[in-house]
Every structure is written in C-alpha cells, then in structure tokens.
Amino acid sequence: MKIRIKFRKYGVMKFIGHLDIMRYFQKALKRAGIPVSYTEGFSPHMIMSFASPLGVGLTSDGEYLDFEMAEGLSSIQGVERLNAVMTEGIEILSFLRISEEKSQNAMSLVAAADYEVCFCPGKEPGIKSKGEECSAPSWKEAFSDFLDQPEIRVTKKSKKAERELDIRPFIYEARVDGETIFLRLSAGSVTNIKPELVLEAFFLYLGQSMEPFSLRIHRKELYAAQEGGEARTFVSLESLGSLF
Secondary structure, eight states: OEEEEEEEEOGGGGGSOHHHHHHHHHHHHHHTTOOBOBOOSSSOOBOEEESSOOOTTOEEEEEEEEEEBSSOOOHHHHHHHHHHHOOTTEEEEEEEEEOSOGGGOHHHHEEEEEEEEEEOTTOSOOOOOTTSSOOOSSHHHHHHHHHTSSOOEEEEEOSSOEEEEEOGGGEEEEEEETTEEEEEEEOSSSOOOOHHHHHHHHHHHTTOOOOTTOEEEEEEEEEEEOOSSSSOOEEESGGGOBOO
C-alpha cells in the first residue's frame, strides 16, 4: 500500500535541511510503529521519497512524503501515531492512500508551488524618484509594472552551469496582498523557479540588488498538473489521495 503524508514545517525546524529531515522521518516512522516497507538486498532501506526539497530557512504548510506501508493502518491512526512522536516544528496534516502506479509518485508529479513572500523589516526595495526609469509610488505598484513585462530574463545558476531564461511564462499567478506577495510558480524537475529568483529579478528591474536575508518565504502548497482542457490547471498533491 502506498501512502502520502502531508505535513507542515514551522518554527525552529525551518533551519533543518532536507537530508536531516529525511533522517528525522525515518526515525519518526519507526518510533510511531508505522509498518514501512523496506528494499531488499544487503543494505535494506525504507521505500520513501519527498515531493520537493524545501530550502533551509523556509516554512511550509504543504510538504509531502510518499512511502510504502507493509500492512493496513487507518488514516486517523496514522496521523495520531505520527503526531504523538513529532517534535515542535513538524505537524502531520493528513495520511492518505495513493495509487500504486509509479507515475503517481509525488516527486514526479510536482508541477507548481504556492508561496507567500514578505520583506524583512528595512529590506523593502526603494523606489526611484519620478522621471527616472521607475516612477511607481511604492514597491507594490512597481511589482505590478514588473509583472506586466512581456519577458523577465534572468540568469539561472546550477551546480554545473549558468543559463539565461525568461521566467515570465513560469510565473503562473502573482499578486500583492497587503505586505505579502503571493506567487504560484513552476516547480519540479523540469523547470523549478524559486521565489528568490523572482524577487532578485524584481530588484534588478528597480536598478537595485537584493541584500542577503531580505525575504521571509512560506510555501503554501504543491500541485500536480491537471490533464485535459486548454487552460493550465493544477490540483494539490493531497487531493490525489484518499482516506482509508
């Protein structure tokens, strides 16, 4: 039986990196008495995978872990057992059964992610005076002008190379809510756009550079692409599972 758990990561746990979170869940599943399946061979390990690694310093309400379970256990029991052994900063939100098909693995399904981004106090972008390149009265209006561009070209760096990319087609939705910027961005193994990249491009649009530790980023949800129809639509990874 394949299981998908959804969990939130908050507080001091945002400083724990992905590899340590993976080790943490391996131990937590054992402590909770969850009958996880193991690989065969000389060095067996838990059959498990995370949907999309979360960067250090980010909080989230929508993280996912898939694993195989050796025997039956109800959704309610799964949530209760795991939350009983969770440390502060990790909370299990759902425990769902998913399709046995390999193509339904969360890691391969991820196509988009929702983020909420706030500027740290004193780190907001400044606005040029009227008559210069950007004459918007505040960064909020300037952000709207920034999104109205037909292209937003950036240099995307990886461990192996750098490449120039137009990220505008991969910003599926963006708006300012009060002091918070909401972003729905392309995610996954094909084109993964981080909110930091979008905000760095915004600062460059204003003729500025973004200082380190300028942003507070919260991931709200991860999505799979919805098949069929002309418009691009997404469904949460949670909605692809079922209670049992």
